[in-house]
Amino acid sequence: MTPPATGTPWLRRFHDRPHARTTLVLFPHAGGTANFYRDWSADLPAEYALAAVQYPGRETRLREPLPERLEDLADGAAAALEGHLTGPYALFGHSMGSLVAYETALRLAAGPLGPPVRLFASARRPPGREGTASGVHLLDDDGLVAVIEKLGGTPPGLLDDPDLRSLVLPAVRADYRNIAAYRPGDPVPLDVPVTALAGADDPSVAPAEVDGWGAFTTRGHVLEVLPGDHFFPVRRRAEVLRIVARDLAGGA
Structure with missing residues:
Protein backbone atom coordinates (compact mmCIF):
# COMPACT_ATOMS: atom_id res chain seq x y z
CA MET A 1 0.00 0.00 0.00
CA THR A 2 1.31 3.46 -0.89
CA PRO A 3 1.19 5.77 2.15
CA PRO A 4 -0.97 8.89 1.84
CA ALA A 5 1.07 11.88 0.65
CA THR A 6 2.30 14.31 3.27
CA GLY A 7 3.97 16.91 1.06
CA THR A 8 7.39 16.33 2.63
CA PRO A 9 9.87 13.44 2.47
CA TRP A 10 10.30 13.71 6.25
CA LEU A 11 6.85 12.33 7.09
CA ARG A 12 4.94 9.20 6.08
CA ARG A 13 1.33 8.35 6.83
CA PHE A 14 0.09 4.79 6.38
CA HIS A 15 -3.63 5.48 6.83
CA ASP A 16 -5.72 8.57 6.22
CA ARG A 17 -7.40 9.87 9.36
CA PRO A 18 -8.94 13.17 8.16
CA HIS A 19 -11.11 13.55 11.27
CA ALA A 20 -8.46 12.72 13.87
CA ARG A 21 -8.08 15.16 16.76
CA THR A 22 -4.43 14.47 17.62
CA THR A 23 -1.42 13.39 15.55
CA LEU A 24 1.12 10.97 17.01
CA VAL A 25 4.54 11.62 15.44
CA LEU A 26 6.86 8.60 15.57
CA PHE A 27 10.67 8.67 15.50
CA PRO A 28 12.62 5.49 14.59
CA HIS A 29 15.66 3.98 16.30
CA ALA A 30 19.27 4.03 15.05
CA GLY A 31 19.30 2.63 11.52
CA GLY A 32 15.51 2.53 11.58
CA THR A 33 12.97 3.74 9.06
CA ALA A 34 9.42 5.06 9.08
CA ALA A 49 -3.59 10.08 13.24
CA LEU A 50 -0.07 8.78 12.83
CA ALA A 51 2.91 10.38 11.07
CA ALA A 52 6.20 8.47 11.02
CA VAL A 53 9.42 10.40 10.54
CA GLN A 54 11.63 9.23 7.67
CA TYR A 55 15.28 10.07 8.23
CA PRO A 56 17.54 10.86 5.24
CA GLY A 57 19.71 8.15 3.72
CA ARG A 58 17.34 5.21 4.00
CA GLU A 59 14.27 3.63 2.40
CA THR A 60 12.39 6.30 0.39
CA ARG A 61 15.28 8.74 0.97
CA LEU A 62 18.10 6.29 0.23
CA ARG A 63 19.87 8.57 -2.25
CA GLU A 64 20.10 11.46 0.19
CA PRO A 65 23.22 12.01 2.34
CA LEU A 66 23.15 10.51 5.80
CA PRO A 67 22.87 13.11 8.57
CA GLU A 68 26.10 14.33 10.15
CA ARG A 69 24.57 15.28 13.52
CA LEU A 70 21.66 14.04 15.58
CA GLU A 71 20.52 17.66 15.78
CA ASP A 72 20.19 17.68 11.97
CA LEU A 73 17.41 15.12 12.31
CA ALA A 74 15.58 17.30 14.83
CA ASP A 75 16.03 20.39 12.64
CA GLY A 76 14.55 18.64 9.61
CA ALA A 77 11.71 16.99 11.50
CA ALA A 78 10.74 20.22 13.26
CA ALA A 79 10.70 22.18 10.01
CA ALA A 80 8.57 19.52 8.32
CA LEU A 81 6.11 19.38 11.19
CA GLU A 82 5.76 23.15 11.36
CA GLY A 83 4.96 23.18 7.65
CA HIS A 84 2.59 20.21 7.50
CA LEU A 85 0.99 19.71 10.91
CA THR A 86 -2.04 21.40 12.42
CA GLY A 87 -3.76 20.79 15.72
CA PRO A 88 -2.58 18.93 18.83
CA TYR A 89 0.24 16.43 18.48
CA ALA A 90 2.38 14.09 20.57
CA LEU A 91 5.88 12.72 19.96
CA PHE A 92 6.98 9.08 20.39
CA GLY A 93 10.60 8.06 19.98
CA HIS A 94 12.12 4.60 20.23
CA SER A 95 15.77 4.33 21.31
CA MET A 96 17.73 7.01 19.39
CA GLY A 97 14.35 8.32 18.29
CA SER A 98 13.67 9.39 21.88
CA LEU A 99 16.60 11.81 21.71
CA VAL A 100 15.49 13.12 18.32
CA ALA A 101 11.92 13.51 19.61
CA TYR A 102 13.17 15.46 22.64
CA GLU A 103 15.28 17.80 20.49
CA THR A 104 12.34 18.22 18.11
CA ALA A 105 10.06 19.08 21.01
CA LEU A 106 12.47 21.81 22.15
CA ARG A 107 12.40 23.35 18.68
CA LEU A 108 8.65 23.14 18.24
CA ALA A 109 7.89 24.48 21.72
CA ALA A 110 9.70 27.69 20.79
CA GLY A 111 7.89 28.06 17.45
CA PRO A 112 4.40 28.68 16.11
CA LEU A 113 3.24 25.08 16.52
CA GLY A 114 3.92 25.12 20.26
CA PRO A 115 4.82 22.14 22.45
CA PRO A 116 3.46 18.60 22.08
CA VAL A 117 0.75 17.39 24.40
CA ARG A 118 3.02 14.53 25.52
CA LEU A 119 6.44 12.99 24.88
CA PHE A 120 6.87 9.21 24.86
CA ALA A 121 10.50 8.11 25.33
CA SER A 122 11.12 4.41 24.72
CA ALA A 123 14.22 2.29 25.47
CA ARG A 124 16.67 5.19 25.83
CA ARG A 125 18.50 6.99 28.60
CA PRO A 126 17.74 10.71 28.67
CA PRO A 127 20.10 13.19 26.97
CA GLY A 128 23.64 13.31 28.31
CA ARG A 129 23.58 9.82 29.84
CA GLU A 130 24.56 7.63 26.93
CA GLY A 131 26.51 4.99 28.86
CA THR A 132 28.50 2.32 27.01
CA ALA A 133 27.17 2.75 23.46
CA SER A 134 29.55 5.57 22.53
CA GLY A 135 32.01 3.37 20.59
CA VAL A 136 29.59 1.23 18.60
CA HIS A 137 30.16 3.19 15.38
CA LEU A 138 33.88 2.28 15.52
CA LEU A 139 33.24 -1.48 15.32
CA ASP A 140 33.86 -3.38 12.11
CA ASP A 141 30.84 -4.68 10.20
CA ASP A 142 30.76 -8.02 12.04
CA GLY A 143 30.91 -6.24 15.38
CA LEU A 144 28.14 -3.86 14.39
CA VAL A 145 25.94 -6.74 13.25
CA ALA A 146 26.58 -8.49 16.59
CA VAL A 147 25.31 -5.42 18.45
CA ILE A 148 22.17 -5.25 16.30
CA GLU A 149 21.44 -8.94 16.81
CA LYS A 150 22.03 -8.72 20.58
CA LEU A 151 19.46 -5.95 20.84
CA GLY A 152 16.91 -8.05 18.96
CA GLY A 153 16.77 -5.70 15.98
CA THR A 154 17.11 -8.44 13.36
CA PRO A 155 16.92 -12.24 13.37
CA PRO A 156 20.34 -13.93 13.70
CA GLY A 157 21.94 -14.46 10.29
CA LEU A 158 19.76 -12.01 8.37
CA LEU A 159 22.61 -9.53 7.97
CA ASP A 160 25.01 -12.17 6.71
CA ASP A 161 23.90 -11.16 3.21
CA PRO A 162 26.44 -8.66 1.80
CA ASP A 163 23.87 -6.74 -0.24
CA LEU A 164 21.60 -6.27 2.76
CA ARG A 165 24.55 -5.18 4.87
CA SER A 166 25.45 -2.53 2.31
CA LEU A 167 21.92 -1.12 2.59
CA VAL A 168 21.50 -1.27 6.36
CA LEU A 169 24.87 -0.76 8.04
CA PRO A 170 25.81 2.72 6.74
CA ALA A 171 22.71 4.26 8.35
CA VAL A 172 23.22 2.29 11.57
CA ARG A 173 26.86 3.37 11.80
CA ALA A 174 26.06 7.01 11.04
CA ASP A 175 23.32 7.09 13.67
CA TYR A 176 25.53 5.57 16.36
CA ARG A 177 28.26 8.06 15.45
CA ASN A 178 25.79 10.90 15.88
CA ILE A 179 24.59 9.53 19.22
CA ALA A 180 28.20 9.41 20.43
CA ALA A 181 28.79 13.01 19.32
CA TYR A 182 25.54 14.36 20.78
CA ARG A 183 26.29 16.93 23.48
CA PRO A 184 23.05 18.39 24.82
CA GLY A 185 24.63 20.46 27.61
CA ASP A 186 22.59 21.19 30.72
CA PRO A 187 19.21 19.44 30.80
CA VAL A 188 16.37 21.59 29.47
CA PRO A 189 13.10 20.32 30.99
CA LEU A 190 10.05 20.35 28.76
CA ASP A 191 6.77 21.80 29.96
CA VAL A 192 5.25 18.58 28.67
CA PRO A 193 4.28 15.36 30.49
CA VAL A 194 6.51 12.39 29.69
CA THR A 195 5.84 8.68 29.47
CA ALA A 196 9.03 6.60 29.64
CA LEU A 197 8.86 3.00 28.41
CA ALA A 198 11.41 0.26 29.06
CA GLY A 199 11.93 -3.40 28.28
CA ALA A 200 12.42 -5.50 31.40
CA ASP A 201 15.19 -7.51 29.72
CA ASP A 202 16.75 -4.81 27.54
CA PRO A 203 20.51 -5.56 27.43
CA SER A 204 21.41 -1.95 26.62
CA VAL A 205 19.49 0.11 29.18
CA ALA A 206 17.87 -0.71 32.52
CA PRO A 207 14.39 0.53 33.43
CA ALA A 208 15.87 2.66 36.23
CA GLU A 209 17.98 4.47 33.63
CA VAL A 210 14.98 5.06 31.36
CA ASP A 211 13.20 6.50 34.38
CA GLY A 212 15.75 9.35 34.29
CA TRP A 213 13.46 11.11 31.81
CA GLY A 214 11.64 12.43 34.86
CA ALA A 215 14.35 15.10 35.13
CA PHE A 216 13.41 16.42 31.69
CA THR A 217 9.85 17.50 32.39
CA THR A 218 8.15 20.03 34.64
CA ARG A 219 4.79 18.33 34.16
CA GLY A 220 5.40 14.91 35.69
CA HIS A 221 6.21 11.54 34.18
CA VAL A 222 5.30 7.89 34.38
CA LEU A 223 7.51 4.82 33.80
CA GLU A 224 6.08 1.74 32.12
CA VAL A 225 8.15 -1.48 32.14
CA LEU A 226 7.05 -4.14 29.66
CA PRO A 227 8.31 -7.68 29.13
CA GLY A 228 10.94 -7.99 26.41
CA ASP A 229 14.29 -6.84 25.10
CA HIS A 230 15.29 -3.57 23.42
CA PHE A 231 12.67 -4.03 20.71
CA PHE A 232 9.77 -4.77 23.03
CA PRO A 233 7.50 -2.41 21.01
CA VAL A 234 7.55 -4.96 18.18
CA ARG A 235 6.36 -7.90 20.25
CA ARG A 236 4.30 -5.85 22.71
CA ARG A 237 2.81 -3.40 20.22
CA ALA A 238 -0.74 -3.76 21.51
CA GLU A 239 0.36 -3.00 25.07
CA VAL A 240 2.44 -0.02 23.97
CA LEU A 241 -0.47 1.41 21.99
CA ARG A 242 -2.82 0.93 24.95
CA ILE A 243 -0.42 2.98 27.07
CA VAL A 244 -0.16 5.64 24.36
CA ALA A 245 -3.94 5.91 23.98
CA ARG A 246 -4.43 5.99 27.75
CA ASP A 247 -1.90 8.73 28.33
CA LEU A 248 -3.08 10.83 25.39
CA ALA A 249 -6.58 10.61 26.83
CA GLY A 250 -5.24 11.88 30.15
CA GLY A 251 -5.50 8.60 32.01
CA ALA A 252 -1.96 8.41 33.39
Missing part, protein backbone atom coordinates in the same frame (compact mmCIF):
# COMPACT_ATOMS: atom_id res chain seq x y z
CA ASN A 35 8.32 1.59 8.00
CA PHE A 36 9.11 0.33 11.53
CA TYR A 37 5.76 1.87 12.51
CA ARG A 38 3.71 0.73 9.51
CA ASP A 39 1.39 -1.50 11.53
CA TRP A 40 0.75 1.01 14.30
CA SER A 41 -1.75 3.31 12.63
CA ALA A 42 -4.32 0.60 11.94
CA ASP A 43 -4.37 -0.25 15.66
CA LEU A 44 -4.73 3.28 17.01
CA PRO A 45 -8.16 4.59 18.02
CA ALA A 46 -9.80 6.64 15.27
CA GLU A 47 -9.24 9.94 17.05
CA TYR A 48 -5.48 9.66 16.51
Whole structure:
Protein backbone atom coordinates (compact mmCIF):
# COMPACT_ATOMS: atom_id res chain seq x y z
CA MET A 1 0.00 0.00 0.00
CA THR A 2 1.31 3.46 -0.89
CA PRO A 3 1.19 5.77 2.15
CA PRO A 4 -0.97 8.89 1.84
CA ALA A 5 1.07 11.88 0.65
CA THR A 6 2.30 14.31 3.27
CA GLY A 7 3.97 16.91 1.06
CA THR A 8 7.39 16.33 2.63
CA PRO A 9 9.87 13.44 2.47
CA TRP A 10 10.30 13.71 6.25
CA LEU A 11 6.85 12.33 7.09
CA ARG A 12 4.94 9.20 6.08
CA ARG A 13 1.33 8.35 6.83
CA PHE A 14 0.09 4.79 6.38
CA HIS A 15 -3.63 5.48 6.83
CA ASP A 16 -5.72 8.57 6.22
CA ARG A 17 -7.40 9.87 9.36
CA PRO A 18 -8.94 13.17 8.16
CA HIS A 19 -11.11 13.55 11.27
CA ALA A 20 -8.46 12.72 13.87
CA ARG A 21 -8.08 15.16 16.76
CA THR A 22 -4.43 14.47 17.62
CA THR A 23 -1.42 13.39 15.55
CA LEU A 24 1.12 10.97 17.01
CA VAL A 25 4.54 11.62 15.44
CA LEU A 26 6.86 8.60 15.57
CA PHE A 27 10.67 8.67 15.50
CA PRO A 28 12.62 5.49 14.59
CA HIS A 29 15.66 3.98 16.30
CA ALA A 30 19.27 4.03 15.05
CA GLY A 31 19.30 2.63 11.52
CA GLY A 32 15.51 2.53 11.58
CA THR A 33 12.97 3.74 9.06
CA ALA A 34 9.42 5.06 9.08
CA ASN A 35 8.32 1.59 8.00
CA PHE A 36 9.11 0.33 11.53
CA TYR A 37 5.76 1.87 12.51
CA ARG A 38 3.71 0.73 9.51
CA ASP A 39 1.39 -1.50 11.53
CA TRP A 40 0.75 1.01 14.30
CA SER A 41 -1.75 3.31 12.63
CA ALA A 42 -4.32 0.60 11.94
CA ASP A 43 -4.37 -0.25 15.66
CA LEU A 44 -4.73 3.28 17.01
CA PRO A 45 -8.16 4.59 18.02
CA ALA A 46 -9.80 6.64 15.27
CA GLU A 47 -9.24 9.94 17.05
CA TYR A 48 -5.48 9.66 16.51
CA ALA A 49 -3.59 10.08 13.24
CA LEU A 50 -0.07 8.78 12.83
CA ALA A 51 2.91 10.38 11.07
CA ALA A 52 6.20 8.47 11.02
CA VAL A 53 9.42 10.40 10.54
CA GLN A 54 11.63 9.23 7.67
CA TYR A 55 15.28 10.07 8.23
CA PRO A 56 17.54 10.86 5.24
CA GLY A 57 19.71 8.15 3.72
CA ARG A 58 17.34 5.21 4.00
CA GLU A 59 14.27 3.63 2.40
CA THR A 60 12.39 6.30 0.39
CA ARG A 61 15.28 8.74 0.97
CA LEU A 62 18.10 6.29 0.23
CA ARG A 63 19.87 8.57 -2.25
CA GLU A 64 20.10 11.46 0.19
CA PRO A 65 23.22 12.01 2.34
CA LEU A 66 23.15 10.51 5.80
CA PRO A 67 22.87 13.11 8.57
CA GLU A 68 26.10 14.33 10.15
CA ARG A 69 24.57 15.28 13.52
CA LEU A 70 21.66 14.04 15.58
CA GLU A 71 20.52 17.66 15.78
CA ASP A 72 20.19 17.68 11.97
CA LEU A 73 17.41 15.12 12.31
CA ALA A 74 15.58 17.30 14.83
CA ASP A 75 16.03 20.39 12.64
CA GLY A 76 14.55 18.64 9.61
CA ALA A 77 11.71 16.99 11.50
CA ALA A 78 10.74 20.22 13.26
CA ALA A 79 10.70 22.18 10.01
CA ALA A 80 8.57 19.52 8.32
CA LEU A 81 6.11 19.38 11.19
CA GLU A 82 5.76 23.15 11.36
CA GLY A 83 4.96 23.18 7.65
CA HIS A 84 2.59 20.21 7.50
CA LEU A 85 0.99 19.71 10.91
CA THR A 86 -2.04 21.40 12.42
CA GLY A 87 -3.76 20.79 15.72
CA PRO A 88 -2.58 18.93 18.83
CA TYR A 89 0.24 16.43 18.48
CA ALA A 90 2.38 14.09 20.57
CA LEU A 91 5.88 12.72 19.96
CA PHE A 92 6.98 9.08 20.39
CA GLY A 93 10.60 8.06 19.98
CA HIS A 94 12.12 4.60 20.23
CA SER A 95 15.77 4.33 21.31
CA MET A 96 17.73 7.01 19.39
CA GLY A 97 14.35 8.32 18.29
CA SER A 98 13.67 9.39 21.88
CA LEU A 99 16.60 11.81 21.71
CA VAL A 100 15.49 13.12 18.32
CA ALA A 101 11.92 13.51 19.61
CA TYR A 102 13.17 15.46 22.64
CA GLU A 103 15.28 17.80 20.49
CA THR A 104 12.34 18.22 18.11
CA ALA A 105 10.06 19.08 21.01
CA LEU A 106 12.47 21.81 22.15
CA ARG A 107 12.40 23.35 18.68
CA LEU A 108 8.65 23.14 18.24
CA ALA A 109 7.89 24.48 21.72
CA ALA A 110 9.70 27.69 20.79
CA GLY A 111 7.89 28.06 17.45
CA PRO A 112 4.40 28.68 16.11
CA LEU A 113 3.24 25.08 16.52
CA GLY A 114 3.92 25.12 20.26
CA PRO A 115 4.82 22.14 22.45
CA PRO A 116 3.46 18.60 22.08
CA VAL A 117 0.75 17.39 24.40
CA ARG A 118 3.02 14.53 25.52
CA LEU A 119 6.44 12.99 24.88
CA PHE A 120 6.87 9.21 24.86
CA ALA A 121 10.50 8.11 25.33
CA SER A 122 11.12 4.41 24.72
CA ALA A 123 14.22 2.29 25.47
CA ARG A 124 16.67 5.19 25.83
CA ARG A 125 18.50 6.99 28.60
CA PRO A 126 17.74 10.71 28.67
CA PRO A 127 20.10 13.19 26.97
CA GLY A 128 23.64 13.31 28.31
CA ARG A 129 23.58 9.82 29.84
CA GLU A 130 24.56 7.63 26.93
CA GLY A 131 26.51 4.99 28.86
CA THR A 132 28.50 2.32 27.01
CA ALA A 133 27.17 2.75 23.46
CA SER A 134 29.55 5.57 22.53
CA GLY A 135 32.01 3.37 20.59
CA VAL A 136 29.59 1.23 18.60
CA HIS A 137 30.16 3.19 15.38
CA LEU A 138 33.88 2.28 15.52
CA LEU A 139 33.24 -1.48 15.32
CA ASP A 140 33.86 -3.38 12.11
CA ASP A 141 30.84 -4.68 10.20
CA ASP A 142 30.76 -8.02 12.04
CA GLY A 143 30.91 -6.24 15.38
CA LEU A 144 28.14 -3.86 14.39
CA VAL A 145 25.94 -6.74 13.25
CA ALA A 146 26.58 -8.49 16.59
CA VAL A 147 25.31 -5.42 18.45
CA ILE A 148 22.17 -5.25 16.30
CA GLU A 149 21.44 -8.94 16.81
CA LYS A 150 22.03 -8.72 20.58
CA LEU A 151 19.46 -5.95 20.84
CA GLY A 152 16.91 -8.05 18.96
CA GLY A 153 16.77 -5.70 15.98
CA THR A 154 17.11 -8.44 13.36
CA PRO A 155 16.92 -12.24 13.37
CA PRO A 156 20.34 -13.93 13.70
CA GLY A 157 21.94 -14.46 10.29
CA LEU A 158 19.76 -12.01 8.37
CA LEU A 159 22.61 -9.53 7.97
CA ASP A 160 25.01 -12.17 6.71
CA ASP A 161 23.90 -11.16 3.21
CA PRO A 162 26.44 -8.66 1.80
CA ASP A 163 23.87 -6.74 -0.24
CA LEU A 164 21.60 -6.27 2.76
CA ARG A 165 24.55 -5.18 4.87
CA SER A 166 25.45 -2.53 2.31
CA LEU A 167 21.92 -1.12 2.59
CA VAL A 168 21.50 -1.27 6.36
CA LEU A 169 24.87 -0.76 8.04
CA PRO A 170 25.81 2.72 6.74
CA ALA A 171 22.71 4.26 8.35
CA VAL A 172 23.22 2.29 11.57
CA ARG A 173 26.86 3.37 11.80
CA ALA A 174 26.06 7.01 11.04
CA ASP A 175 23.32 7.09 13.67
CA TYR A 176 25.53 5.57 16.36
CA ARG A 177 28.26 8.06 15.45
CA ASN A 178 25.79 10.90 15.88
CA ILE A 179 24.59 9.53 19.22
CA ALA A 180 28.20 9.41 20.43
CA ALA A 181 28.79 13.01 19.32
CA TYR A 182 25.54 14.36 20.78
CA ARG A 183 26.29 16.93 23.48
CA PRO A 184 23.05 18.39 24.82
CA GLY A 185 24.63 20.46 27.61
CA ASP A 186 22.59 21.19 30.72
CA PRO A 187 19.21 19.44 30.80
CA VAL A 188 16.37 21.59 29.47
CA PRO A 189 13.10 20.32 30.99
CA LEU A 190 10.05 20.35 28.76
CA ASP A 191 6.77 21.80 29.96
CA VAL A 192 5.25 18.58 28.67
CA PRO A 193 4.28 15.36 30.49
CA VAL A 194 6.51 12.39 29.69
CA THR A 195 5.84 8.68 29.47
CA ALA A 196 9.03 6.60 29.64
CA LEU A 197 8.86 3.00 28.41
CA ALA A 198 11.41 0.26 29.06
CA GLY A 199 11.93 -3.40 28.28
CA ALA A 200 12.42 -5.50 31.40
CA ASP A 201 15.19 -7.51 29.72
CA ASP A 202 16.75 -4.81 27.54
CA PRO A 203 20.51 -5.56 27.43
CA SER A 204 21.41 -1.95 26.62
CA VAL A 205 19.49 0.11 29.18
CA ALA A 206 17.87 -0.71 32.52
CA PRO A 207 14.39 0.53 33.43
CA ALA A 208 15.87 2.66 36.23
CA GLU A 209 17.98 4.47 33.63
CA VAL A 210 14.98 5.06 31.36
CA ASP A 211 13.20 6.50 34.38
CA GLY A 212 15.75 9.35 34.29
CA TRP A 213 13.46 11.11 31.81
CA GLY A 214 11.64 12.43 34.86
CA ALA A 215 14.35 15.10 35.13
CA PHE A 216 13.41 16.42 31.69
CA THR A 217 9.85 17.50 32.39
CA THR A 218 8.15 20.03 34.64
CA ARG A 219 4.79 18.33 34.16
CA GLY A 220 5.40 14.91 35.69
CA HIS A 221 6.21 11.54 34.18
CA VAL A 222 5.30 7.89 34.38
CA LEU A 223 7.51 4.82 33.80
CA GLU A 224 6.08 1.74 32.12
CA VAL A 225 8.15 -1.48 32.14
CA LEU A 226 7.05 -4.14 29.66
CA PRO A 227 8.31 -7.68 29.13
CA GLY A 228 10.94 -7.99 26.41
CA ASP A 229 14.29 -6.84 25.10
CA HIS A 230 15.29 -3.57 23.42
CA PHE A 231 12.67 -4.03 20.71
CA PHE A 232 9.77 -4.77 23.03
CA PRO A 233 7.50 -2.41 21.01
CA VAL A 234 7.55 -4.96 18.18
CA ARG A 235 6.36 -7.90 20.25
CA ARG A 236 4.30 -5.85 22.71
CA ARG A 237 2.81 -3.40 20.22
CA ALA A 238 -0.74 -3.76 21.51
CA GLU A 239 0.36 -3.00 25.07
CA VAL A 240 2.44 -0.02 23.97
CA LEU A 241 -0.47 1.41 21.99
CA ARG A 242 -2.82 0.93 24.95
CA ILE A 243 -0.42 2.98 27.07
CA VAL A 244 -0.16 5.64 24.36
CA ALA A 245 -3.94 5.91 23.98
CA ARG A 246 -4.43 5.99 27.75
CA ASP A 247 -1.90 8.73 28.33
CA LEU A 248 -3.08 10.83 25.39
CA ALA A 249 -6.58 10.61 26.83
CA GLY A 250 -5.24 11.88 30.15
CA GLY A 251 -5.50 8.60 32.01
CA ALA A 252 -1.96 8.41 33.39
